[in-house]
Amino acid sequence: MTESQPTESPETVSPPDGGRPGEGLDATGTTDNVRELGDVPSVEVISKAAVMLMSAAAEKLGLAGEDPDESPERDLDEARRLITSLAGLITASVEYLGPHAGALRDGLQTLQRAFREASAEPDPPGQGPGEKYTGPVR
Template sequence: MTEQSSPPEEGAVTAAAVRDIAEIPAVAVIQAAAVHLMSAAAVKCGLAEDTDDVRGADLADLDEARKLITALAGLVTAAAPEIGSQHARSLRDGLRSLQLAFREALPYPDAPGEGPGESFTGAVS
């Protein structure tokens, strides 16, 4: 079996991408990850905007939303001491809004403290 080498352009692109990532502050990476989790959770909670071909509520999947919100809560809780209160506050606000939206979307609400991410954040009301 012979080893294939990648074209020189591919190596240059990879090196440039690594340099680009190296220049991004950790706070920005954490915020980007949190925003992706928030966006996905919002869609899975049925909060996506209606379009001509799909209703936002039709995209709801509460089991998936629970997983995404719990992951977001873990990230926000773990990152808060590292990113500072200014950045953490907005992430916590978004997380809380999603937790409340999730609770409203459930046909039978979770017990206080049992909702997604509440093991990290405490009960949300």
């Protein structure tokens, strides 16, 4: 068995019209539509990070499958870590999220409840994933 070798990403070629690097053609001749991170508003970065954490937690809870109890992706230890991270992110940035805050909080609480239901021995109130940041979830 041989080890796989890392592949290098193609170099970005500056666009002929003098546009910014990262917006030109890559070595294969396709357009590279990556925005510069500095151009992305902070609320968008925070929201996308929260959605990624939510999606990963849902997967680890087995919620993507027909039967969460039989899901091969189910891993409650991993789900706990993701939900706790999500709770910390939302709690720390709630003042910046504006109209997104409510939906993100609702999603977090849904995951916290799903975790409690999935647990063979549910944590006491206030001890569940992320509850040190959000308070007890019922």
